[in-house]
Amino acid sequence: MGTRIEKEGGNEMRRAKGSVLLVVAGMMFLAWGASSQKASAAEPAKKKVGVIIWGTEDGLGSSVKRMLEYAGSALNIEVQFKTGDYDTEAQVKAAENFVAAGVDGILCVPLIDSGIPKIYKVAEQAKIPYVQAFRRIDDKKNAAQLLAAPYFLGYTVENEELAGYDLLKILAKAGGTKVGAVYNSPGSSFADRRKSGIEKGFVSGVAKKVSEFTLPLSPTSEAWVESTNNFINTFKELNGIIMTSGSVGGAEGAIATIVKNKAVGRVKMVTFDQPANSNEAFEKGILVGLATGIYTDSLFSFVVLANKLQGNPLSPKAITISANYIYVTNIQEAADYAKYVDNPATYPYTKEEIQKMTKFYNPSFTADDLQKIASKWTMSDVLARAKK
Amino acid sequence: MKSLILLGKKVLLAVAIPALLFIAVRLLFPSRINLSLLLVLLMQAIPPAILAWGVCFEIKVSLWDFSVGAITLVSGIVGAGVAEMLHLGIWGIVALCTLSGLLIGLSTGVIFSLLKIPSIIVSIGIMLILESVSGLIFKGQGVIVSSDIFKLASFPLNLVIGFVAFALAYYIYNYRRLGFHVRAVGNGITVARLNGINVDNVRILCFTVTGMFAGVFSFMQLAGSAVMKAQNNMTTMGVVVDAIICACIALSLEGVANLIVGVFIGSVTIQILKIGILVSGFPSMYQQVVVAIFLLIFMGLSSRSDLIHSAWARLRSPTAGRA
Numbered sequence: 001m002g003t004r005i006e007k008e009g010g011n012e013m014r015r016a017k018g019s020v021l022l023v024v025a026g027m028m029f030l031a032w033g034a035s036s037q038k039a040s041a042a043e044p045a046k047k048k049v050g051v052i053i054w055g056t057e058d059g060l061g062s063s064v065k066r067m068l069e070y071a072g073s074a075l076n077i078e079v080q081f082k083t084g085d086y087d088t089e090a091q092v093k094a095a096e097n098f099v100a101a102g103v104d105g106i107l108c109v110p111l112i113d114s115g116i117p118k119i120y121k122v123a124e125q126a127k128i129p130y131v132q133a134f135r136r137i138d139d140k141k142n143a144a145q146l147l148a149a150p151y152f153l154g155y156t157v158e159n160e161e162l163a164g165y166d167l168l169k170i171l172a173k174a175g176g177t178k179v180g181a182v183y184n185s186p187g188s189s190f191a192d193r194r195k196s197g198i199e200k201g202f203v204s205g206v207a208k209k210v211s212e213f214t215l216p217l218s219p220t221s222e223a224w225v226e227s228t229n230n231f232i233n234t235f236k237e238l239n240g241i242i243m244t245s246g247s248v249g250g251a252e253g254a255i256a257t258i259v260k261n262k263a264v265g266r267v268k269m270v271t272f273d274q275p276a277n278s279n280e281a282f283e284k285g286i287l288v289g290l291a292t293g294i295y296t297d298s299l300f301s302f303v304v305l306a307n308k309l310q311g312n313p314l315s316p317k318a319i320t321i322s323a324n325y326i327y328v329t330n331i332q333e334a335a336d337y338a339k340y341v342d343n344p345a346t347y348p349y350t351k352e353e354i355q356k357m358t359k360f361y362n363p364s365f366t367a368d369d370l371q372k373i374a375s376k377w378t379m380s381d382v383l384a385r386a387k388k
Numbered sequence: 389m390k391s392l393i394l395l396g397k398k399v400l401l402a403v404a405i406p407a408l409l410f411i412a413v414r415l416l417f418p419s420r421i422n423l424s425l426l427l428v429l430l431m432q433a434i435p436p437a438i439l440a441w442g443v444c445f446e447i448k449v450s451l452w453d454f455s456v457g458a459i460t461l462v463s464g465i466v467g468a469g470v471a472e473m474l475h476l477g478i479w480g481i482v483a484l485c486t487l488s489g490l491l492i493g494l495s496t497g498v499i500f501s502l503l504k505i506p507s508i509i510v511s512i513g514i515m516l517i518l519e520s521v522s523g524l525i526f527k528g529q530g531v532i533v534s535s536d537i538f539k540l541a542s543f544p545l546n547l548v549i550g551f552v553a554f555a556l557a558y559y560i561y562n563y564r565r566l567g568f569h570v571r572a573v574g575n576g577i578t579v580a581r582l583n584g585i586n587v588d589n590v591r592i593l594c595f596t597v598t599g600m601f602a603g604v605f606s607f608m609q610l611a612g613s614a615v616m617k618a619q620n621n622m623t624t625m626g627v628v629v630d631a632i633i634c635a636c637i638a639l640s641l642e643g644v645a646n647l648i649v650g651v652f653i654g655s656v657t658i659q660i661l662k663i664g665i666l667v668s669g670f671p672s673m674y675q676q677v678v679v680a681i682f683l684l685i686f687m688g689l690s691s692r693s694d695l696i697h698s699a700w701a702r703l704r705s706p707t708a709g710r711a
Binding site: 057084183185186211212213214217218219221224225226230233235249252253256257280 | 420421424425428432435436457460523527528529530532535538541542609612613614615616617618619620621622623624625626627662663666667669671672673675676
């Protein structure tokens with residue numbers, strides 16, 4: 001008997017244990033469900049973006065690649081790059097290949113203004129959003145059409161005119177008041193706008209233009225060397241040189257020519273693009289201003305695209321973001337720039353800051369907020385954030 | 389005595405163009421142009437002349453080579469890059485750039501000879517390949533060398549390099565079999581072939597010589613900036629234009645000056661023309677147009693010198709025409 005009672009007691013005990021286990025398991029299941037629900041809400045759905053860019057090996061291109069991959073990891077977006085397409089047909093082909101590869105959106109740096117509608121068309125036909133970096137749309141008719149197009153999200157572009165004007169002011173402030181200007185050959189949208197800003201500066205009396213030289217269409221560094229040489233040896237009163245571009249070793253060539261002509265101290269120089277010997281040139285007092293640090297441009301376009309892909313477009317209309325150049329005007333700023341901006345070990349914004357540029361993580365974020373962030377991109381802002 | 393007078397006359401005629409041009413610019417802009425500037429222009433004329441000394445071998449045998457700029461680019465990046473890796477210093481750069489240019493030129497020549505297609509097509513193909521190569525080697529970063537290299541483009545080393553390049557070009561063109569063959573092929577391929585000259589070999593060697601001078605030009609270019617960056621999209625094609633202009637002027641002057649001497653005269657002329665445009669305030673974006681117009685006028689005048697001579701003769705004796 002006793003044994004039966006013991007058995008019944010044991011069965012009840014087992015049933016009670018089983019119930020407790022069931023309740024605990026149920027609670028654990030609910031907790032897991034809740035946590036998994038929380039995880040899916042904490043991270044946006046995985047997306048894939050195709051980036052069409054001139055290259056990712058040069059200074060600017062490699063910085064863009066590094067930063068977009070970093071931003072992609074912050075926003076759960078896989079970023080694929082297509083480089084080396086220098087005409088519209090090649091860029092259209094790149095867009096088509098991206099569509100075939102199943103990307104959810106395209107970020108493009110179009111190289112030929114008139115070809116933009118063709119590249120956009122590929123995205124529109126695939127019903128995926130398209131955004132541009134580093135380029136606006138110069139053709140007014142195309143601009144009007146594209147800015148109203150359903151899948152065109154907008155673009156980020158630098159205020160080149162202002163940068164040209166600002167560089168001339170920096171040069172004049174450093175003593176370069178009688179200036180020789182080296183301009184790119186007409187036809188390049190960004191260089192034309194830089195020239196326009198510089199010319200405005202001359203007209204408004206910021207400095208006096210002594211002479212100007214227009215580079216050939218595809219210049220080598222020899223063209224900068226020659227023009228600098230001729231400026232220095234022909235215009236004895238000249239004390240400043242400004243250039244709309246210093247690529248392919250041009251700025252380095254101009255700096256070397258100033259040294260060779262023993263004009264250090266007499267002739268100051270400002271330029272776009274960062275010369276390889278900029279530190280030395282700042283130290284010697286040859287270089288007094290640089291307009292650089294524009295790789296964040298593509299991040300702002302990427303953020304516009306990311307918001308759209310996450311289902312939270314920043315605006316129902318196309319967004320145009322005006323991005324800044326960072327001006328480096330002395331050796332200390334050059335060192336700070338190398339440390340905080342042009343350093344492969346650092347990023348201009350943290351993952352958290354990038355996430356806060358999206359409505360997914362920051363529901364009150366707007367296109368105006370993005371513009372404010374872009375406008376704040378200055379050396380002093382970089383330093384202030386670095387010190388935090 | 390007669391030969392001395394003839395030589396003097398030839399020298400005067402050869403230097404007349406740059407001399408008159410310089411005097412004209414000096415008279416027009418006396419406050420800007422002075423004699424010390426002439427020295428600067430002569431130094432500045434050295435690098436383009438080096439390239440043109442190579443290019444004139446090709447032009448003489450009717451080869452059109454648009455890969456010269458790309459050869460300059462790749463030989464500069466490869467030569468300087470390898471020399472930097474091996475810590476060979478600036479003389480290592482000089483040697484390796486020249487060698488790279490020579491080997492690339494030789495390869496171009498061999499490809500041209502094997503494919504039997506027009507040189508202009510082969511050279512454009514080679515240019516595209518080389519530009520792509522410039523974007524691949526050293527991770528597409530190009531090359532940055534120490535500022536020690538600046539001394540190569542500064543006095544007196546630039547003068548020494550220019551003189552050595554001139555002497556080499558002069559020696560090959562005037563005293564080596566290749567030079568004779570180049571002139572023979574230039575005067576007529578069929579006749580040259582009938583005389584037993586292997587035209588294909590001559591052309592391969594012309595590509596090689598041009599490549600070698602492009603290699604020399606590449607380290608001179610590096611000596612101007614210490615940087616050579618990868619290029620693409622046919623941007624190197626323009627490099628050869630100035631060299632072709634110098635070579636064309638030299639060809640026009642061949643009656644009074646040796647081709648190699650004429651190239652340097654052409655290079656100096658272009659520099660004077662450029663400085664004239666700069667000081668005149670004429671929009672420099674039209675510089676190439678002005679140079680092209682000058683070239684057309686100059687070549688037109690030299691190719692129709694018979695008309696000028698007969699006009700001159702008529703002016704000197706007005707009755708001669710009526711007789």
